[in-house]
Amino acid sequence: xxxxxxxxxxxxxxxxxxxxxxxxxxxAMIPGDPATAILGSYATPxxxxxxxxxxxxxxxxxxxxxIWLGNxxxxxxxxxxxxxxxxxxxxxxxxGATLILAGTAFVMCSLLGILAGVIAAAQQYGLxxxxxxxxxxxxxxIPSFFLGMMMILLFSVQLRWLPASGMYSxxxxxxLPDLIRHLIMPAIALSVVATGVIARLSRSAMLEVLRQDFIxxxxxxxxxxxxxxxxxxxxxxxxxxxxxxGIQAGFVISGAVYIEIVFQWPGIGRMLxxxxxxxxxxxxxxxxxFVAACYVMFNIVVDxxxxxxxxxxxx
Amino acid sequence: MRAFLKxxxxxxxxxxGAVVLTIIVLLALLTPILPLHPPNETNTxxxxxxxxxxxxxxGTDHLGRDLLSRLLWGTRLSLAVGFAAAVIAAVIGAAIxxxxxxxxxRTDNVTxxxxxxxxxFPYILLALAIVAxxxxxxxxxxxxxxxxxxxxxxxxxxxxxxxxAHKEFVDAAxxxxxxxxxxxxxEVLPNVVPVIVIAMSTTVGWMILETAGLSFLxxxxxxxxxxxxxxxxEARSAMITAPHTSxxxxxMILLIVMSITLLGDGVRDALDPRLKSGALSRPLPAxxxxxxxxxxxxxxxxxxxxxxETQFQVxxxxxxxxxxxxxxxxxxxxxxxxxxxxxxxxxxxxSVMGLVASPPGVITGGAVRYRGDDLIGAKYExxxxxxxxxxxxxxxxxxxxxxxxxxxxxxxxxxxRSHHAVSQREARRRxxxxxxxxxxxxxxxxxxxxxxxxxxxxxxxxGIAMALANEPDIIIADxxxxxxxxxxxxxxxxxxxxxxxxxxxxxLFITHDFGVVGQLCDRVAVMYAGRMVEEGPTEAVLxxxxxxxxxxxxxxxxxxxxxxxxxxAIPGLxxxxxxxxxxxxxxxxxxxxxxxxxSGEIVLEGRGARKVRCIHPEQSLEKTA
Numbered sequence: 001x002x003x004x005x006x007x008x009x010x011x012x013x014x015x016x017x018x019x020x021x022x023x024x025x026x027x028a029m030i031p032g033d034p035a036t037a038i039l040g041s042y043a044t045p046x047x048x049x050x051x052x053x054x055x056x057x058x059x060x061x062x063x064x065x066x067i068w069l070g071n072x073x074x075x076x077x078x079x080x081x082x083x084x085x086x087x088x089x090x091x092x093x094x095x096g097a098t099l100i101l102a103g104t105a106f107v108m109c110s111l112l113g114i115l116a117g118v119i120a121a122a123q124q125y126g127l128x129x130x131x132x133x134x135x136x137x138x139x140x141x142i143p144s145f146f147l148g149m150m151m152i153l154l155f156s157v158q159l160r161w162l163p164a165s166g167m168y169s170x171x172x173x174x175x176l177p178d179l180i181r182h183l184i185m186p187a188i189a190l191s192v193v194a195t196g197v198i199a200r201l202s203r204s205a206m207l208e209v210l211r212q213d214f215i216x217x218x219x220x221x222x223x224x225x226x227x228x229x230x231x232x233x234x235x236x237x238x239x240x241x242x243x244x245x246g247i248q249a250g251f252v253i254s255g256a257v258y259i260e261i262v263f264q265w266p267g268i269g270r271m272l273x274x275x276x277x278x279x280x281x282x283x284x285x286x287x288x289x290f291v292a293a294c295y296v297m298f299n300i301v302v303d304x305x306x307x308x309x310x311x312x313x314x315x
Numbered sequence: 316m317r318a319f320l321k322x323x324x325x326x327x328x329x330x331x332g333a334v335v336l337t338i339i340v341l342l343a344l345l346t347p348i349l350p351l352h353p354p355n356e357t358n359t360x361x362x363x364x365x366x367x368x369x370x371x372x373x374g375t376d377h378l379g380r381d382l383l384s385r386l387l388w389g390t391r392l393s394l395a396v397g398f399a400a401a402v403i404a405a406v407i408g409a410a411i412x413x414x415x416x417x418x419x420x421r422t423d424n425v426t427x428x429x430x431x432x433x434x435x436f437p438y439i440l441l442a443l444a445i446v447a448x449x450x451x452x453x454x455x456x457x458x459x460x461x462x463x464x465x466x467x468x469x470x471x472x473x474x475x476x477x478x479x480a481h482k483e484f485v486d487a488a489x490x491x492x493x494x495x496x497x498x499x500x501x502e503v504l505p506n507v508v509p510v511i512v513i514a515m516s517t518t519v520g521w522m523i524l525e526t527a528g529l530s531f532l533x534x535x536x537x538x539x540x541x542x543x544x545x546x547x548x549e550a551r552s553a554m555i556t557a558p559h560t561s562x563x564x565x566x567m568i569l570l571i572v573m574s575i576t577l578l579g580d581g582v583r584d585a586l587d588p589r590l591k592s593g594a595l596s597r598p599l600p601a602x603x604x605x606x607x608x609x610x611x612x613x614x615x616x617x618x619x620x621x622x623x624e625t626q627f628q629v630x631x632x633x634x635x636x637x638x639x640x641x642x643x644x645x646x647x648x649x650x651x652x653x654x655x656x657x658x659x660x661x662x663x664x665x666s667v668m669g670l671v672a673s674p675p676g677v678i679t680g681g682a683v684r685y686r687g688d689d690l691i692g693a694k695y696e697x698x699x700x701x702x703x704x705x706x707x708x709x710x711x712x713x714x715x716x717x718x719x720x721x722x723x724x725x726x727x728x729x730x731x732r733s734h735h736a737v738s739q740r741e742a743r744r745r746x747x748x749x750x751x752x753x754x755x756x757x758x759x760x761x762x763x764x765x766x767x768x769x770x771x772x773x774x775x776x777x778g779i780a781m782a783l784a785n786e787p788d789i790i791i792a793d794x795x796x797x798x799x800x801x802x803x804x805x806x807x808x809x810x811x812x813x814x815x816x817x818x819x820x821x822x823l824f825i826t827h828d829f830g831v832v833g834q835l836c837d838r839v840a841v842m843y844a845g846r847m848v849e850e851g852p853t854e855a856v857l858x859x860x861x862x863x864x865x866x867x868x869x870x871x872x873x874x875x876x877x878x879x880x881x882x883x884a885i886p887g888l889x890x891x892x893x894x895x896x897x898x899x900x901x902x903x904x905x906x907x908x909x910x911x912x913x914s915g916e917i918v919l920e921g922r923g924a925r926k927v928r929c930i931h932p933e934q935s936l937e938k939t940a
Contacts, residue, residue: 018432026444124597137328137580141573143524145531146547146565149554157555210597211672213715220670220710221781222703222733225600225695235720254439258528262551269439273532276447284447288440295437310720311765 004307008300019292020072024065027285038281039081077286082278087286091268095290097167098267100179102249102256104187109194109252110245114234116195117202117241122229124207132199139196144255148189148262155185165264186263190255194248201244205237212236239310246302250295319585329581336574339567343391352381354388355539363557376546376560377553385541386563392542394571396457397523403461404522405515408468413507415469416476417499427473433466442525446534453526453542456535460525468514475510479503516582520575527568543568600699601669604678604692612684616643617821618667618706618789623691624680625659625666634893636662638845639681644789649815649822651836651853653829653868657889659845660825664791666691667823668702685789704734707782711794713774717766723777724762730784749780753810772803779810783818791823796831808834829872833857838924841865844900845892851925859934861927864901899929907931 056067077087120132156164257269275283358379373382415426442459449455529535530544550560625637710716728742750758753776796804841849849862860866887904902908919928
């Protein structure tokens with residue numbers, strides 16, 4: 001097992017390098033003088049000169065990349081000119097908020113999606129299946145940012161049940177119950193699409209598995225139908241569900257950008273959008289590399305989970 | 316094409332999607348000639364008019380602009396941008412995929428690595444990076460969304476192309492001296508285009524949503540021009556005071572994406588042949604029973620199958636897989652059921668415990684009595700308590716029939732614990748004993764093996780151990796040795812025979828091999844096209860088969876030391892059981908058939924233990940009995 005994890009970690013290195021190359025190349029396409037683009041049009045000539053030297057912007061492209069990569073590896077993501085602080089500090093300050101939001105949404109969509117998919121498959125063409133299929137179609141079609149707005153209208157403005165924005169109350173909040181009250185709506189709005197996708201996939205994976213011979217064997221053994229569905233079939237279906245969970249995690253991260261804007265959640269997504277609107281190039285670059293790297297690491301966890309589930313994967 | 320459309324519209328939701336989408340697209344196309352206010356005409360005196368206000372059907376926004384007009388123009392823009400992004404992504408992605416797939420080798424490898432890298436990004440990060448570089452704007456958002464979706468197309472199309480690049484017609488074109496470019500455009504591309512179109516139709520909804528999203532964030536279309544996303548973004552600040560300005564564009568995005576999704580699902584289903592054949596449905600816990608009457612009990616045997624009828628109902632077609640089959644099994648007896656594939660022997664065996672996959676299987680008549688109790692139509696809980704406890708099954712291919720992800724020890728223990736409340740420890744102890752009973756060496760260690768770690772023979776021994784777990788009265792073995800090689804087959808048969816003698820098990824043994832029947836079975840029943848054609852003691856049937864079909868089956872068995880005996884394959888094929896000829900089903904393949912064989916019902920009749928369904932039997936039963 002340890003060997004497999006190590007192997008997967010090593011195989012992530014080229015992917016991580018590839019990510020830095022892609023981000024670097026995209027950023028290198030900035031029209032005009034990069035130092036001016038980074039510092040804004042009001043920058044002094046001295047500052048531009050200093051930045052050129054620090055990032056090697058007058059060197060050939062490939063050397064620029066290695067200078068940048070070297071800095072990254074030392075934890076130097078550059079300085080945000082709009083916020084006037086190191087990019088990495090800003091990212092780390094906001095990472096926790098995004099992790100809480102996206103993590104909660106991911107757990108919710110995984111559990112709910114699989115649950116709905118299994119129930120729908122077990123009752124194929126029955127009432128529960130029809131209801132779930134219908135709700136899922138709406139769920140995967142509704143833009144999460146629109147859903148978020150409608151939830152605010154209903155639950156914050158009309159019913160006054162939940163706070164409309166932020167992560168903690170301005171006054172007298174800051175504890176866990178306060179966080180949860182702020183988290184409920186954005187987490188639900190963020191998880192809806194992924195829940196739908198996972199439910200659809202779980203349903204078809206379960207239908208596929210329920211036709212297999214080993215399900216007939218379990219029934220012939222006298223295993224109770226509940227156990228046939230939730231143990232025998234689900235376990236086998238998980239083999240095709242888990243990779244999709246990995247992909248959906250990417251969609252949850254993507255959706256978090258919208259949800260953080262709608263609910264003014266102080267996370268990385270909102271930081272990125274603000275940075276783009278302010279043309280804060282280094283902050284965008286650093287944020288993108290950081291989140292992409294986290295996603296790659298998360299997918300390693302997914303692969304390890306898959307190998308724990310399926311003994312046929314050679315470890 | 317018409318059949319396809321018919322299929323599509325039979326799916327009502329897909330029909331709704333198609334209609335809604337058509338209306339939206341038509342409205343978007345007609346927008347410039349509709350009598351609407353100009354979308355950007357501001358009138359601050361009329362800010363935030365509610366829907367149904369005079370002259371403004373959907374009301375106005377924060378600048379007093381007509382919402383209906385803006386909605387239609389915005390829809391037009393969103394559809395155009397989403398569609399354009401889909402086309403760009405499809406063309407570039409497909410080009411990359413075709414070249415990589417056709418070139419193969421290094422080119423393929425390097426390209427696909429690059430594609431994998433792009434796919435390692437959550438899509439919005441890439442889109443945001445691109446917009447950050449190019450600056451906010453609708454065109455740039457379009458480029459970002461297109462680029463982000465290129466890897467998806469490249470990967471799909473490459474897969475298809477690799478398949479095509481190795482087809483004969485491509486080789487032929489190459490031998491004919493055609494250049495690569497010509498081969499790509501004339502041979503490969505036409506085969507790939509349908510896949511591209513399907514992939515596009517499934518992603519265009521997404522791309523509309525993604526561009527709307529970027530516009531919503533303020534990174535896409537810039538004022539005063541608005542697509543649906545930026546309309547929603549602008550309306551957000553007035554969400555509380557004038558919610559209709561948010562609702563209108565949001566609901567439109569929902570409608571567009573939903574109708575595309577519904578239509579896409581419908582197209583996919585209509586193209587999938589499996590759905591039509593019912594092969595996509597999951598089997599119920601027990602076979603459906605639809606019978607009008609229950610035959611009176613004969614009070615015979617440990618297991619008494621009376622006039623059993625099982626059908627497969629697929630659409631309007633009815634396959635009569637088991638047609639009026641009656642059999643009895645005495646305690647300690649081994650009864651063989653023999654026939655070709657499709658003769659209904661396995662379906663007969665599975666019907667006993669309601670294990671015929673349903674849908675499409677339905678038991679339409681007869682009874683199966685275990686110790687006098689009818690099992691057909693018994694409550695699920697009653698069936699479950701008998702399954703594996705009193706009547707156990709052994710199936711054909713033990714790799715497919717054991718759960719691949721559970722250790723064999725756990726699967727054995729589960730068989731016991733499904734019927735007896737024993738501790739994990741006790742179940743484990745019994746599991747070891749069972750593995751020893753089926754002569755598996757090193758049983759303690761084997762408990763921890765997964766099925767794929769065992770050989771075929773070992774797996775089947777596990778399957779037998781599982782059947783023995785609760786010391787059943789009856790074992791139904793459905794071709795248990797068919798997937799095994801000959802030496803292993805002999806061992807398994809010997810084991811079954813030993814177990815039967817040691818424990819007084821009754822065995823119902825399904826096979827297509829008379830050699831196997833001869834080794835194991837006391838009596839044999841021969842099935843053809845869902846009906847029994849002959850029954851009798853094995854010895855007698857083997858020595859003097861009465862039905863011509865039985866005689867031909869026996870002639871198929873090679874015997875050692877018999878020299879150059881002629882192996883007589885049976886000419887022709889068994890009839891389809893949804894279209895049975897009147898009279899004897901074997902008549903078309905039989906040399907003795909006369910007109911009488913092809914008309915009217917021929918009954919199964921005989922004396923004592925021997926019965927035959929034939930007008931011209933090979934031998935008279937009087938002589939052999």
